[in-house]
Amino acid sequence: MGTPEAGVLTEAFEAERRGLxxxxxxxLGAYHEAEDVVQDTYVRALRGWETFERRSSVRTWLYRITTNVCLTAIEGRGRRALASDVRPDDLGALVVEPFPTDPLDLVTARESVRLAFVAGLQHLAPRQRAVLLLREVLAFSAAETAAALDMSVPAVKSALQRARVRLAGAAPTRDDVLDATSPRARGLLARYMAAWEASDATAFREVLRADAAIEPVGSPTSYAGREACLAFATPAMGAAGDWRMVATGANAQPAAVAWFRGELFGVAVLTVTEGGIAAITLFGNPRAAEGFTAA
Structure with a gap:
């Protein structure tokens, strides 16, 4: 595949890699699975390049491949969820993973990768999810979406309508969530990290909204309200210096990679508003911290 035409494919793929x-x-709601899908997309594109008839743009074709690889991956597995979204009969659900984001990355620094939105997407049937993302996030036309998913245009329109209704009931409203790059958001993140590094429960309390929530991902229990958050968090603070944190970005939200007594712990993703931290989503798994760098 060293031909000039193959070079066109590689150039197009690299231009779209982050978006794919x-x-x-x-x-998928999964960082590591998404990495595998992107690699699979390139392999499939190389294999199919000679028979690609240019009935669509290379970009559209690449997204078609990626979408169908995802649909295959979703088949036969449970949906991903966050702690507050796990029902008593759903304890085996896979968990949504955090997605590293750079404040300067225009592909991902937007509403479409916020944790609440990604978790809400997991409520949709796979093809509804694909239709909604192709139409409303990637701005594909109804005809392009139909071609990508081997559906009719009326079926695409119907699936989009159903997806919108279901997502509206599953995903929380944006409320007054701040952009991760705002001074207030950065300040709250800094104060959050300082409170934990100093084992200062009072300082931690001061950055929480009264209705704040802590959501340990993978646990069937979440904690709602400032006092409940403090009751859960204070015993885990340990002594000053037990925790070390580094600022980063996840899902276009402020986040901190955390170490406990020198061992990598995971990532805390904050939902921040002018009134303080509204939610803390805890990914207490070192694997969740892979791919993150300091902001």
Whole structure:
């Protein structure tokens, strides 16, 4: 595949790689699976390049491949969820993983990768999810979406309508969530990290809204309200210096990679508003911290 035409494919793929990665993440709710899907997309594109008839743009074709690889991956597995979204009969659900984001990355620094939105997407049937993302996030036309998913245009329109209704009931409203790059958001993140590093429960209390929530991902229990959050968190603070944190970005939200007594712990993703921290989503798994760098 060293031909000039193959070079066109490689150039197009590299230009779209980050967008394809974000799309696969939205479909799957899984960072590591999304990485595998992007690699699979390139392999499949190379194999199919000679028979690609240019009935669509290379970009559209690549997203079609990625979407269908995701649909295959979703088949036969449970949906991903966050702690507050786990029902008593759903304890085996896979968990949504955090997605590293750079404040300067225009592909992902937007509403479409916020944790609440990605978790809400997991409520949709796979093809509804694909239709909604292709139409409303990637701005594909109804005809392009129909071709990508081997559906009719009326079927695409019907699936989009159903997806919108279901997502509206599953995903929380944006409320007054701040952009991760705002001074207030950065300040709250800094104060959050300082409170934990100093084992200062009072300082931690001061950054929480009265209705704040802590959601340990993978646990069937979440904690709602400032006092409940403090009751859960204070015993885990340990002594000053037990925790070390580094600022980063996840899902276009402020986040901190955390170490406990020198061992990598995971990632805390904050939902921040002018009134303080509204939610803390805890990914207490070192694997969740893979791919993150300091902000």
């Amino acid at each position: 990665f974000a799309h696969a993440y939205r479909m």
